[in-house]
Amino acid sequence: MIQFHRVTRKYGHKTAVCELDLAVSAGELFAFLGPNGAGKTTTIKMLSCLLRPTEGSITVCGHDTVRSPREAARNVGYVPDEPHLYDKLSGREFLEFVARMHGLGSAQTEDRIERESDRFAMRDFLCELTETYSHGMKQRLVFAAALIHDPAVLVVDEPMVGLDPKSVRMVKDLFRAATRRGTAVFMSTHTLSVAEELADRIAIIDAGRLRFLGALEDLGRQTAGDHGSLEHLFLELTNGNGRAPEDLAARSESDGCARTDDNRRG
Amino acid sequence: MVGAEGLIGAADEAAAFWWLRRRIARTLVRQTFRRARLRLVMVILLSGALWTMLYWLFAEGFTFFQSAIHTHQLLDGAVRAVFGMFFLALMVMLVFSSSVILYSTLFRGPDIAWLFSLPARAERVFLHKFQEAVLLSSWAFLLLASPMLLAYGAVGSVPWYYYAMLAPALLAFTYIPAAAGAILCLAIVRWLPRGRFLLLALVAIAVLVVAAAYAASLVTETTADFFTPIWIQEMLGRLRVTENRWLPSWWLTTALLSAARAEAAESVMFLVLLVSNALFGRQLAIAVAAKVYRAAYSRLHTQRAVRRRAGAAWVDRLAAALTPMLTPQMRLLVIKDLRLLRRDPLQWSQFCIFFGLLALYFISVRRFSYDSYHVVWVHMISCLNVYVVGLLLATFTTRFVFPMISLEGRRFWILGLLPVRRETILWSKFFFAVAGSLVPCSLLVLLSDAMLRVDALVAASHQVTCLVLCTGLAGIAVGLGAKMPSLRETSPSRIAAGFGGTLNLVISTLYIVAVVLMTALPTHFYFAAIHSEAADLVVARLNLAPWLLWWLTLGTAGSLLAGAAATILPLWIGMRAFRRIEF
Numbered sequence: 096m097i098q099f100h101r102v103t104r105k106y107g108h109k110t111a112v113c114e115l116d117l118a119v120s121a122g123e124l125f126a127f128l129g130p131n132g133a134g135k136t137t138t139i140k141m142l143s144c145l146l147r148p149t150e151g152s153i154t155v156c157g158h159d160t161v162r163s164p165r166e167a168a169r170n171v172g173y174v175p176d177e178p179h180l181y182d183k184l185s186g187r188e189f190l191e192f193v194a195r196m197h198g199l200g201s202a203q204t205e206d207r208i209e210r211e212s213d214r215f216a217m218r219d220f221l222c223e224l225t226e227t228y229s230h231g232m233k234q235r236l237v238f239a240a241a242l243i244h245d246p247a248v249l250v251v252d253e254p255m256v257g258l259d260p261k262s263v264r265m266v267k268d269l270f271r272a273a274t275r276r277g278t279a280v281f282m283s284t285h286t287l288s289v290a291e292e293l294a295d296r297i298a299i300i301d302a303g304r305l306r307f308l309g310a311l312e313d314l315g316r317q318t319a320g321d322h323g324s325l326e327h328l329f330l331e332l333t334n335g336n337g338r339a340p341e342d343l344a345a346r347s348e349s350d351g352c353a354r355t356d357d358n359r360r361g
Numbered sequence: 362m363v364g365a366e367g368l369i370g371a372a373d374e375a376a377a378f379w380w381l382r383r384r385i386a387r388t389l390v391r392q393t394f395r396r397a398r399l400r401l402v403m404v405i406l407l408s409g410a411l412w413t414m415l416y417w418l419f420a421e422g423f424t425f426f427q428s429a430i431h432t433h434q435l436l437d438g439a440v441r442a443v444f445g446m447f448f449l450a451l452m453v454m455l456v457f458s459s460s461v462i463l464y465s466t467l468f469r470g471p472d473i474a475w476l477f478s479l480p481a482r483a484e485r486v487f488l489h490k491f492q493e494a495v496l497l498s499s500w501a502f503l504l505l506a507s508p509m510l511l512a513y514g515a516v517g518s519v520p521w522y523y524y525a526m527l528a529p530a531l532l533a534f535t536y537i538p539a540a541a542g543a544i545l546c547l548a549i550v551r552w553l554p555r556g557r558f559l560l561l562a563l564v565a566i567a568v569l570v571v572a573a574a575y576a577a578s579l580v581t582e583t584t585a586d587f588f589t590p591i592w593i594q595e596m597l598g599r600l601r602v603t604e605n606r607w608l609p610s611w612w613l614t615t616a617l618l619s620a621a622r623a624e625a626a627e628s629v630m631f632l633v634l635l636v637s638n639a640l641f642g643r644q645l646a647i648a649v650a651a652k653v654y655r656a657a658y659s660r661l662h663t664q665r666a667v668r669r670r671a672g673a674a675w676v677d678r679l680a681a682a683l684t685p686m687l688t689p690q691m692r693l694l695v696i697k698d699l700r701l702l703r704r705d706p707l708q709w710s711q712f713c714i715f716f717g718l719l720a721l722y723f724i725s726v727r728r729f730s731y732d733s734y735h736v737v738w739v740h741m742i743s744c745l746n747v748y749v750v751g752l753l754l755a756t757f758t759t760r761f762v763f764p765m766i767s768l769e770g771r772r773f774w775i776l777g778l779l780p781v782r783r784e785t786i787l788w789s790k791f792f793f794a795v796a797g798s799l800v801p802c803s804l805l806v807l808l809s810d811a812m813l814r815v816d817a818l819v820a821a822s823h824q825v826t827c828l829v830l831c832t833g834l835a836g837i838a839v840g841l842g843a844k845m846p847s848l849r850e851t852s853p854s855r856i857a858a859g860f861g862g863t864l865n866l867v868i869s870t871l872y873i874v875a876v877v878l879m880t881a882l883p884t885h886f887y888f889a890a891i892h893s894e895a896a897d898l899v900v901a902r903l904n905l906a907p908w909l910l911w912w913l914t915l916g917t918a919g920s921l922l923a924g925a926a927a928t929i930l931p932l933w934i935g936m937r938a939f940r941r942i943e944f
Contacts, residue, residue: 107665140662143478147659164655165480169367173478179471181381182849183388195377196479198369224388226849 096121096248096279097142102151104137111137113303114151119279119296121247124270126294127283130333134303135283136176139252142281143173156247169197172241176252178233182226186217186236189225190243197244211239215265230257238269249273251282255289267293291325301333368480378489393860404860407867412508414874419512427516440513441614445603447509448610450572451502452538457565458498459542465852466490467654468550468661477655487650491543491643497858498542499535506531510617522628523620530632533639534613540642544649551657555664562710569718575602609638676703687792690781694789695796698765702797708761708853715753716801723809737888739813744881746809747823748873750802751830755869762794762838763865764856766939770848783939787843791932794835803827822917826880829920833876833927834869840931841865843939872927879916879923887913 097119104112112134119125129135140146141153144164152159158166180189187208194204212218215235225233234257241249254266270280270293284290290297291311299307299314307314314328369377393401423440430436467473467490476486507527514523553560605611616631677696684692702708723746769776769786776786806827810820845861856862887909 104663106663109665111663137663140474144655145474145477145659146663147656149663164477165368165482168478169480171478175474175478179475181385181472183385183392184381188384192377192381193479195380196369196374196481198367198373198480 096123096156097125097281098154099138099142100152100154102138102141102148102153104134104141104146105149110303112141112148112300115300115305117298117305117308119248119281121279122274122277123295124274124280124293125282126290126297127281127300128285128287128290128297128329129283129300133300133333135300136252138300139250139281139283143171143175143250144168169244170247172244172246172249174234174237174241174249174251174254176256178237180225180228180233180236183224185224186221186228186232189236190221190240193240194243199244207243211243214242214269215239231259231262234258234262235265238266242269242273247278249278249280251280253284254282255284255286263289287325287329297325299329299332306332371482371485374482374485375488378485382489401860404864404867407864407871408504411867411870412504415505416508416512419509420516423513423516437618441618442600442603444614444618445608445610446600447506448534448613449603449608451506452534452608452610453568453572455498455502455535455538456542456545457561457568459494459539460546460561462494462497463490463543463546464550465854466494467546468658473658477658482651483654484647484651487543487547487654488647491539491646491650494543495535495539498539502535503531514621517621519621520623520625522625523617526616526620526628526632530613530616530635533632533635534609536639537609537635537642540639540646543646547646547649547653547657550661551653562714566714569714570721574721609635612638674703684792684796687789688785691785691789691792694781694786695793698790698793702761712757712761712801715757716805719750719753719805720808723805723812737885739815740819740888741881741885743810743813743815743819743823744877744884746813747806747826747830748877748881750805750809750827751834751873751876752870754798754802754830754834755866755873758794758798758834758838758869759862759866760853760857762790762835763842763862764847764853765790765794765839766842766935767846767848767850767856767861768853770846771851773848784936787839787932787936787939790842791835791839794839795832798835799828799831802831822880822884826876826920829924830873830876833872833924836928837869837872837931838865840933840935841868843935843942844931846942872923875923876920879920880913883909883912883916 097117099115099117102112102115103110115138127135127138137146141148141160142155144160144167147161152161154160155167156170158170160167184192190208190211191204194207199207208221212221215238217232217235217239220228220232225236228236234254241251249270255263258266267289270282273280274295282290282294294311296310297307297314298305311325314325426436426439430439467487470490473486477483510527510531511524513519549560603610603614612631612635616628616635619625619628619631677700680696680699681692684695687695766787803824806823807820810823815823841861841864845864847856847859847861850856850859857865890909
């Protein structure tokens with residue numbers, strides 16, 4: 096579903112993402128972790144066709160995000176960390192526009208809006224202008240917009256920020272349901288407990304380099320024994336002195352990108 | 362229509378974007394009618410008053426042309442020169458304004474990232490923003506051009522199709538520089554993203570310097586007396602640059618003047634030429650956008666951010682030293698605003714460019730000094746210079762001072778949690794605006810008076826007028842800014858372009874016009890009466906001579922009163938609103 100092939104993105108001379116190689120398959124929930132400025136948001140922006148890789152390529156359902164951005168975007172539902180909503184549209188109008196852009200007919204649009212407003216419990220406020228929405232209401236609307244066209248890939252940047260416990264539960268259930276339907280979910284998050292609870296596989300990125308890629312159990316095995324929580328392992332991989340464990344560090348040395356200490360750019 | 366990959370066709374995509382625009386516009390109109398009816402009525406009335414005044418001025422001007430220039434060929438040439446120069450200047454300005462507006466909407470707009478995550482064509486997103494930019498950058502053009510063109514039609518008794526072709530000709534003409542500005546913007550961001558501001562600033566400065574030098578040469582290098590046939594011939598010769606056949610401004614001028622002369626075939630031909638070029642420019646811009654927009658967006662947003670160190674500069678220390686009369690809290694607020702302004706070169710560079718150009722022009726007007734020209738003319742020019750400074754200042758108070766309160770909106774928790782009275786915040790903005798505008802304006806007016814070698818008493822009166830204008834304009838901008846804030850808006854240019862900003866500009870302009878009518882006119886007539894050889898026809902016709910001293914005295918007192926009212930009243934209204942405002 097998603098394929099990163101030796102993707103590098105530079106900001107001037109600084110490397111934000113360095114030779115990233117990874118693949119996410121259908122029905123998989125993939126958690127993308129890393130400290131602030133590690134390159135998570137840059138990776139997600141490249142995946143959702145906003146930024147172009149300096150080197151390498153990304154494909155979504157076989158469509159290259161640079162050569163065929165529309166075809167790639169057609170298969171992606173994107174939930175950004177700071178979503179944009181048109182203040183002067185109602186939630187329903189916003190969803191209608193997104194549905195039209197994805198080529199849904201009138202009847203289908205109506206059905207999908209009904210479906211999403213039920214799923215995200217939006218009936219009470221869907222006809223109000225989005226300028227009146229709380230953060231949680233906006234987030235629910237953005238999720239609905241991302242899913243209205245039944246995308247093959249759901250890309251989510253920091254899904255839990257600012258959500259109340261009920262909404263967090265709703266999002267978790269949504270992810271589980273989406274993966275059951277065969278949707279690939281690519282989630283970037285700082286909330287390690289969510290990754291721990293939901294993810295089939297995780298990737299840890301630091302200073303633009305992939306430090307770990309695999310299942311949570313593999314992480315425990317690759318670091319110095321099983322330390323228990325993901326938090327502990329995460330901090331060990333991205334610790335204060337920036338040194339990765341021996342075996343992973345050796346891999347980083349051979350990845351061909353010059354090490355820069357200050358490429359802390361999302 | 363949905364394609365093989367489930368992508369919608371171009372027509373459906375266009376329909377979806379128009380649907381989006383219609384929905385947003387409908388909501389905006391409804392909200393305005395529901396929540397801000399009075400404000401809407403005020404803006405319409407004041408804009409109408411400004412339009413009527415411009416119409417009257419242009420009608421008087423064209424009537425004067427007809428009475429002063431008796432040769433048909435010269436009259437035709439003079440009108441053609443006025444139109445040509447007007448449209449050429451606006452065309453250059455439209456290139457820059459559309460380029461700047463498109464940069465902020467195409468590359469910095471908050472909705473672009475979201476639109477690009479949808480399966481939307483890059484060229485459709487571009488066209489959506491381009492049409493908005495055309496509308497935004499052309500409203501001032503239409504406000505200025507329509508009274509001039511209608512006044513010409515009324516004075517010249519033109520056939521009906523002159524009026525019929527005004528709208529399509531102006532619209533088509535507007536599209537051409539807007540398309541050029543769009544292509545310029547896309548090309549700069551795509552290929553020169555690093556030096557985009559410097560390049561644009563250099564080009565703008567170069568164009569403005571050439572234009573100012575040219576304008577100054579027009580006024581100062583004449584050898585003949587005003588409005589003699591030789592002077593007009595000389596002027597037409599100098600304005601020949603506007604006669605270049607490749608310029609769309611010339612096509613528009615020719616289309617309109619041919620229609621005015623009842624030469625229907627020629628006017629339609631030039632209208633068609635304008636429309637076809639407008640459509641070609643639009644298509645070219647779309648083609649460029651399809652090719653480079655996404656790449657340019659990506660390139661711009663992956664520029665390495667420049668890290669800037671900031672510390673206490675000598676400017677801040679100087680400002681602190683020069684404001685011992687302020688309370689410490691107010692001084693801190695003033696210095697904070699000064700820091701925010703000077704660390705944003707996009708803001709103050711515009712100020713420097715326009716005031717710098719005005720200074721260049723003032724330096725070059727010394728030819729009009731008392732030694733060379735009649736005192737009445739010299740005095741009139743010195744007065745006009747004061748009001749040009751005032752009008753320029755009005756645009757700057759609208760652009761920079763009016764949005765200051767709105768910009769505090771999202772960060773008001775900082776000020777709100779401090780032990781500062783809200784009035785102190787407003788007074789600090791007022792002081793900042795007065796001090797920031799009075800120094801450059803006063804120096805500019807002094808420069809103009811020195812170059813023209815006007816009498817010391819006249820120069821002193823100009824300084825007083827300058828003070829009255831600066832305090833009044835600052836009072837209006839700060840007061841209205843507090844009364845009509847746009848607390849959700851983060852862009853100062855959008856705040857200035859909104860209802861409140863427009864109202865501020867209109868009220869500021871009316872205030873300047875009122876001060877001009879109360880002081881400049883009687884002063885001009887007074888000087889004309891003293892120097893009997895240049896006695897003004899109006900004075901003689903209306904037998905105004907015995908009343909001039911009264912008019913002058915009352916006018917001066919009236920302008921001082923108007924200045925006090927323009928300062929106190931908006932500030933009082935603003936303070937009341939600001940005390941109650943909830944952030």
